[in-house]
Amino acid sequence: MATVDDYVSRIEGTCGAESDVIVVFKYEKKDEAISNILKKATLKNKIAGIIFELTFQGQSFRVYSTGKAIFRGVKNKQELNELLVALLL
Amino acid sequence: MVAYSWGLSNLGKGDEVLVSLMEHHSNIVPWEITAKIKGFTIKYANVHPDGTLDYDDFESKISKKTKIACLSHVSNVTGVINDVKRIGKVAHDNGALMLVDGAQSMPHMKVNVQDLDMDFLAFSGHKMLAPTGIGVFYGKKEVLEKMPPFMGGGEMIKEVSVSQGQCSVSWNELPWKFEAGTPNIGGAIGLGAAVKYLEALGMDNVLSHEKELTKYASERMKECSKVTVYGPSDLSKKLGIIPFGVKGLSSHDVALFFDNYGVMMRSGYHCAQPLHEIFKLESSARASFYIYNTQQEVDRFLEVLKEFEQL
Numbered sequence: 001m002a003t004v005d006d007y008v009s010r011i012e013g014t015c016g017a018e019s020d021v022i023v024v025f026k027y028e029k030k031d032e033a034i035s036n037i038l039k040k041a042t043l044k045n046k047i048a049g050i051i052f053e054l055t056f057q058g059q060s061f062r063v064y065s066t067g068k069a070i071f072r073g074v075k076n077k078q079e080l081n082e083l084l085v086a087l088l089l
Numbered sequence: 090m091v092a093y094s095w096g097l098s099n100l101g102k103g104d105e106v107l108v109s110l111m112e113h114h115s116n117i118v119p120w121e122i123t124a125k126i127k128g129f130t131i132k133y134a135n136v137h138p139d140g141t142l143d144y145d146d147f148e149s150k151i152s153k154k155t156k157i158a159c160l161s162h163v164s165n166v167t168g169v170i171n172d173v174k175r176i177g178k179v180a181h182d183n184g185a186l187m188l189v190d191g192a193q194s195m196p197h198m199k200v201n202v203q204d205l206d207m208d209f210l211a212f213s214g215h216k217m218l219a220p221t222g223i224g225v226f227y228g229k230k231e232v233l234e235k236m237p238p239f240m241g242g243g244e245m246i247k248e249v250s251v252s253q254g255q256c257s258v259s260w261n262e263l264p265w266k267f268e269a270g271t272p273n274i275g276g277a278i279g280l281g282a283a284v285k286y287l288e289a290l291g292m293d294n295v296l297s298h299e300k301e302l303t304k305y306a307s308e309r310m311k312e313c314s315k316v317t318v319y320g321p322s323d324l325s326k327k328l329g330i331i332p333f334g335v336k337g338l339s340s341h342d343v344a345l346f347f348d349n350y351g352v353m354m355r356s357g358y359h360c361a362q363p364l365h366e367i368f369k370l371e372s373s374a375r376a377s378f379y380i381y382n383t384q385q386e387v388d389r390f391l392e393v394l395k396e397f398e399q400l
Contacts, residue, residue: 003278014341014356014357014372015357015358015359015360015372016339016340016341016354016356016358016365016371016372017365017372017373018339018341018371020339020341022341022345047348047400048396048399048400050346050349051342051346062345063236064340064345064346064348064349065349066345066347066348066349068348070341070342070345072339
């Protein structure tokens, strides 16, 4: 059974007042991860074919075609993990 | 090392340490930690809205209570070059020492510590083509000789003898007194090679190459209406670092956008949160140039930057 760890390489807290979280997908799974996310989240905007502005369960975030995603205002690791489970699996 | 070795043995209640607000956290946090132990006061000197040092404020805060003045030679956020010789003279006239963070100056320009009359200067290897985990700490010999060791073990020991069940310890001479533990041999060899390489290039050539790229990039960035460049507009006051923001996007979005095109840059506070608070910014993206960058790469950076105009 697939898990979030199958898709996620690492999670980085950003440095700055924004308290964003960057999720880096595993290179070999990034296309599958992005495809899964695009099926479940609502696309608000697609920028230059490489940035997807999305919302899911009231959470706005951006996914980049290189296999990275920025989530804003996520309260804690548990909330982020729940979002990733719902988006990826 | 200065905060712990010199600071813990020379500072106490009633003493003051003067630090600028443009410092990297590494020149703030050690003083904050040791101030809690020894009870001395830290005073912070202001920075103008364009990122240049408020010299009047810095100098007005130096008094007979000031034991050390701490200032970066070049800001790691804006590239602003500080007149550390001027500040050092005022510090010395008041009986204080002068500590300079040279992490952003040594890799990019000629620095003569004796001409500048600094008491301490530190810089990192990884900013000048050397491996991570190695750096250089310079201090005036007469000051270093009075300082106790920073850490214990290995090369810093001269002798550990036993008499009547008690150990007696003596320290090695300089520079080994400050080189505890097994040396970072690989790092030192790498740093030595980097220094030789830069010396062969010539630091004046390194500086002029960076200045050229910075001038070119700065002028072309003005063509991008969504881009705001922070720091002084007078390029003679700075080195090859351009902090900027893009309207409507966080610095992390900007960095990830560039990442899509194979252009790497730093985003966030750059370990200098106070300066960002002065700029009233949540964070910034930072373009920076070094000897390995070319004008073609700057053109590529500008091409990607112009794509923000279409968003």
